[in-house]
Amino acid sequence: MDLSSDSKKVSISGPEPANSDTIFPVASNGSKAAEVSSHPHNQRAMATIADDDDRLLVRIGYTPVLQRHFSRWSTVSYAISILGVLGSVPATFGSPMAAGGPATAVWAWFIGSIMAYCIASSVAELVSAYPTAGGMYYVTKHVVPPEHVAAWAWIIGWCNFLGQAAGVASLAYTISQMILATAVMHSSFAEGEPSFVPTALQTVLLAILILCLFGSICSFPTNWLHRIILWFAPINIIASICICIALLILTPNKQSATWVFTTVTDGSGWGSKGFSFLLGFLSVAWTMTDYDGTTHMSEETHDAAIRGPVAIRMAILVSGVVGWMLTVTFCFCMSDPEAIMATPTGLPVAQIFFNAGGKTGGSVMWFFVILVQFFTGCSAMLANARMAWAFARDAAFPFSEFWSKVNSITNTPVNAVWLVVIFCSCLDLIGIGSTLTIIAIFNITAPALDISYVAVIIAHRWYEGNVKFHPGPFTMGKWSKPINAIAVTWVCFISVVLFFPPTKPVTATNMNYAICVAGFIGLFSMMWWYAGARKTYSGPRTNDTIDMLPPEDPEAILSDYDLP
Structure with missing residues (x-):
């Protein structure tokens, strides 16, 4: 046809x-x-x-209800902004530096970006055939035999929704930390200690306020969002380039290229520089994910079957290059590594900025980092809300009928937006009582999302002899199977690494509780499934x-x- x-x-x-x-x-x-x-x-x-x-929506069984305003450039801008490297790299730079030193940060980002491109290309090929707000969750319906769709879709849908929600909550929490870090740097110091030290309650309350701001913006009509998001990527890229130039000019006593590109340390204490290097993939894994975020906007995008996949791949390329540029620059500007890593702000890059530009120049550069991270949070919530809406219209939530309503004024799923705001606020509230638990929840973001992607890829290949799959306009042709194999192998490997404790000896304080959170979520979802969900949930619903x-x-x- x-x-x-x-x-x-x-x-x-x-x-x-x-x-x-x-x-x-x-x-x-x-x-x-x-x-x-x-x-x-x-x-x-x-x-x-x-x-x-x-x-196409009618052909695959959906009645179109959302308005299409996203153009080629707003779609690309959205795809780049949901990765938001200028905000995400500074937020996570400390992890690879602490684990394995500068060369770990540099080369882990380089390798991780290539692997992310393989996963993103595999995702793009599948969603090109079925560009709906459900993204990879909806694709499940067309790659799995009918008798198995409900169980597969239940697992993949919840992994995707929870992974995105954890990502949105972590972005709001990180922005809160960044804002409060600025306050710390501007406070007076006595004997090297700042006069202002934010409490867990202050951090969480500010994060919830930020989530409400995300929700307010994401409740706008689609044509407003299209005009706003057009500016996200240009600001991200231009600010990144300008900050790199400013840091390299203003930072005294820069490190040598030999130190930056070849120094690997065993900061993890596991007794192996190689394993410490692997732990350095946390930064790129946390940043370069949510590839299908763009596809969740498919029902509001013109020519979504083509523009969505193109935007996903372009975003990985652009973000990979810009992120690597930022990582290398930060490593060169680590003039005093021990002092910078021990910064009272808890964010080494903030200290690099203030060392280079002083309070005024550092604050200006840091402002753009926070701004881009805010863009990323808005984009991530928008994707999460559309996923929640798609999941709700399939009766996967309690009170699904309410959450799946489309607002008659904005013609957007506003109820689903505020469902995400409420859910993410509840996640952030955990940070008041336990910093360890909230970090564990944030660490589940990358594995949960990537597993939801490769599960669909595996299902597609496993059942391709029994289920007829009609490719979309974007296809990798003969490269499809080898790239799918690389993507699946990488996600299985890196997910195991990301569940390891980051340092040794392992104590209650430094334990990586992400595996505990993953186990709890998996157990809870399966209990819910067998307790009654399997009787009412049938997978993605279509006419x-x-x-x-x-x-x-x-x-x-x-x-x-x-x-x-």
Whole structure:
């Protein structure tokens, strides 16, 4: 079946619906319409379908309800901003430095970016075929045999939703830490100790306020979001370049290239520089994830089957280069590594900024880091809210009918946005009582999201002989299977590494509790499944697709549309 637009022709594989010439004629003015001429009572009945994207949604069983305003550039900007390297790299730079030194930070980012590109390409290929707000969760329906869809979709959907929610909560918490770190740097010091030290309660309350700001912005109509997000990526990239130049000019006593690119230490205490190097992948793993975030906006994007996958891959390339540039610059500017790593702010990069630019210059540079991290938080919440909306319309939540409503004023799923705000606030509240637990929850972000991706990839390959998959406009061709294999192998390997305690000897204070959180989530979701969810949840819900309707039932084709 060919879907045509004024700008290009997109071919969607699959069997043609019966009598397609009378079901979907194209009007002489170029608009799309569904007309049934074979039925005497419906000769003049018309069901307007806005564009090729909505035709595809109808074909795979969805009634289009959201408005499409995201263009090519706003989609690319969104994809880059959800990674937000200028905000995320400074927030996580301390982990690879502490674990394995400068060369670990530099080369872990380089290798991790290549692996992220393989995962992102695999994701892009699958979501190109089924560009819906559910992202990879919805793809499950079309790569798994019908009798197994519910169980697979339940696991993948919850992994994806919880991974994204943990990411949003961690972004708000990190922004709170960054703002309070600025306050610490501007406070007076007595005997090397700052007069202001933020408490856990202050950090959490500020994080919840930031989550509310995220929610307010994400509740805007799609056309407003399109205009706002257009600026996210340019500010991110330009600010990153300017900050790197400023730091290299202003920082005295820069480190040598030999120190930056070859020095690996055993900061983890595990007795192996090689293993300490592996622990350094935390920064790139936490930053370069949420690849399918762009696809969650598919139902609000023009030409989503093409622009979404292109934006995902472009974002990885741009973010990989910019992130590596930032990491190398920060390493060169580690003039006094021990003092910088022991900074009272808890964020080594903040100390690098203030050492180079003083309070004024450092604050200006740090402002842009916080701003970009805020952009990332808004983008991540937007993706999480659309995923929550898709999950709710499949009755996967309590009170799903309420959470799946689309606001009549903004034409966006506002209820789902505030579901995410409430859920992430509850996660951040844990930080008041236990810093260890909140860090463990944040650490689950990358493994949970990446596992949700590779699970679909594995299912696609495992069942491809039994389930007919119709590729989308973007496909990797002969490279698909080897790149899928690399992606799956890498995620399985790095997920094990990321669950290890970061330092040895292992104590209650430095234990990596992410594995405990993962185990609890897995146990809880399976108990919920067997307690009753399996009786009410059937996987991604769709209307009868056009391909499945008998030609003599034209009224059924029109049942989901507003007739003039």
